[in-house]
Amino acid sequence: MLPSYHAVLLVVTLGAGILGLILCFTAFAGMDIDYRLLMLTAFVLLCNIWCGIIFLSGIKQYRAILLLFVVGYGSAVIFALFLFPRFGLNGLIGSFVLGHILLILGMHALIYRNFRSEKYISWQVFDRRFNYPRLGVVGLCYYLGEWLHKIQFWYYPFTGQPVIGPLHASFIYDYPIFLSYLAVLPGMAFFLLRIETDFVEYYNAFYDAVRSGGTYEHLQNMRNMMVRGVRTGLYEVLKIQGIVVLLVFAFGQDLLHLVGISVYYLPLLRIDTISASLQVLFLVAINVFLYIDRQRVVMILSVLFVVLTGLFTWVTLKIGPETYGYGFALSSFVVVLMAIFYLEQYFSELEYETYMLHQDELVYSHN
Incomplete structure (x- = not known):
């Protein structure tokens, strides 16, 4: 290495x-x-x-x-x-x-x-x-989607200002989006803990049982625990970030006063916190897909994410200040829904895909 x-x-x-x-x-x-x-x-x-x-x-x-x-x-x-x-x-x-x-x-x-x-x-x-060209596309599109809405605000005439040379900033958008990403730290920490413990443990146990010829009952138990780990992880992250969003809605004005930012940023802070929380859920789903080697699904979701982010953000910039931030929130919501749909579909067909689509790999690894 x-x-x-x-x-x-x-x-x-x-x-x-x-x-x-x-x-x-x-x-x-x-x-x-x-x-x-x-x-x-x-x-x-x-x-x-x-x-x-x-x-x-x-x-x-x-x-x-x-x-x-x-x-x-x-x-x-x-x-x-x-x-x-x-x-x-x-x-x-x-x-x-x-x-x-x-x-x-x-x-x-x-x-x-x-x-x-x-x-x-x-x-x-x-x-x-x-x-692995698909992973290259995933990395490019995911991070481009994360930054594209900010870049659009930086260089849009009514929201961006030049800073140094070609570098721009958006004083309207940058402050609330920065605070919103700080608000996702609890969900991110829990996500790393959950993925690296429950899901990975049962994922490895399931495929170890497949390769070693485990009983059907044991395979079903491992499969159910793996699915439960993913669902519990998503639910717990949703619950944690839901609490954070409620706290931002309740005390966002006090937070802005504390850091010396105008309360006029409060609507943007609220919608950006929702967007960032959805991004944590999207990241959980992406990591699960990468663990189970569904590169094509992740590539589709990542490409869709960057396209929708660019399109929806452009529309909100054209509409006006009352819709700022909603483009990123809507694109995040769409890809999270699609990711959950794909996850449910994968786990419902797990045994079929394992035994029917990868027979050669399983025979080789068993021998």
């Missing part, structure tokens, strides 16, 4: 570096050289950190990742307190860079502590046998 990680890291670093350099001398040509170098460094570091997160997540190092992020971003805040008064904007970006340097150093220390290899780099990871 380690040689493959080095190969991916090298390709990502070169790609990010080349793209960053092009942007430095085109889109950000009017900025001072210090700012451009710091932005380039930050961009390359972020790309490397994503590779490290994916690698560490694959070996279930969740607590270590959390601790590293606390140290990295905590350090960035401390650096900013000292550097911002003296260097201004460049001091803030420099603090961001220093925090990420600490973060990636910690990640690599953890990686090299858990992995050893005599070979430094291997290009086998790019072999066509290990290519």
